[in-house]
Amino acid sequence: MRTHRMFMIDPYFAAGLASMLSLGAIAFFRGGGSRPAGSVSAATLQRVEAVAAPPRRLGRLGDPVRIAELTDFACPACAAAHAAMWPVIARLVQQGVAHYEVRDLPLPSHQNAIPAAIIAQCVANAGDSIYWRFHDALFAHQREWVAAYPPEPAIMPLAAAAGADTAAVGACVAKEGRERSLRLQRTWQVASDNGLRFTPYVTVNGRAVSWPALEAAVQRVAAAHRP
Numbered sequence: 001m002r003t004h005r006m007f008m009i010d011p012y013f014a015a016g017l018a019s020m021l022s023l024g025a026i027a028f029f030r031g032g033g034s035r036p037a038g039s040v041s042a043a044t045l046q047r048v049e050a051v052a053a054p055p056r057r058l059g060r061l062g063d064p065v066r067i068a069e070l071t072d073f074a075c076p077a078c079a080a081a082h083a084a085m086w087p088v089i090a091r092l093v094q095q096g097v098a099h100y101e102v103r104d105l106p107l108p109s110h111q112n113a114i115p116a117a118i119i120a121q122c123v124a125n126a127g128d129s130i131y132w133r134f135h136d137a138l139f140a141h142q143r144e145w146v147a148a149y150p151p152e153p154a155i156m157p158l159a160a161a162a163g164a165d166t167a168a169v170g171a172c173v174a175k176e177g178r179e180r181s182l183r184l185q186r187t188w189q190v191a192s193d194n195g196l197r198f199t200p201y202v203t204v205n206g207r208a209v210s211w212p213a214l215e216a217a218v219q220r221v222a223a224a225h226r227p
Contacts, residue, residue: 059099122172
């Protein structure tokens with residue numbers, strides 16, 4: 001039976017932000033138009049993406065439409081949005097209409113958000129297909145690990161089921177966990193300081209959209225690029 005070395009995550013922001021963050025997530029789902037309340041400028045989004053860990057991508061970078069998401073594996077709103085958006089995103093990518101990229105933005109109100117993101121980043125070393133299976137499993141089984149302490153025993157079986165070598169993942173976490181944690185904390189700090197305080201945050205070519213309006217926004221941008 002394999003054992004996994006645990007890692008410590010430094011606390012990094014006060015829990016008093018939780019109510020503000022919850023309101024931001026509600027705005028994403030219930031915004032009055034296609035663009036949710038709490039949206040930030042394209043320049044702000046670029047600043048956040050510049051400090052974030054490299055994204056995971058689906059589709060061809062040459063496609064004219066970019067769907068980009070900032071997400072938190074421990075965020076209930078992110079899990080709900082994933083369930084609703086993923087079939088749409090997969091179809092648009094398969095059709096060559098758009099490419100998709102996702103970056104980690106773990107919120108300080110979710111105690112296991114950073115460990116989940118770090119493990120996911122280490123799982124990504126095993127390749128795209130394994131990463132995306134694990135990505136889906138983290139959201140599908142969120143309730144099983146989101147409040148676990150420590151979270152690794154609840155998360156690692158999902159990595160194994162996705163096809164990852166858990167010994168390699170554990171070694172990556174042990175070696176790179178602190179550095180990755182600090183980068184995730186820095187990403188949140190830059191996002192928060194610039195007014196981006198909720199997840200999921202989804203954009204189409206830099207413009208924020210609510211998930212019910214995602215496909216319409218993608219088709220509109222794609223139509224504008226057709227000869």
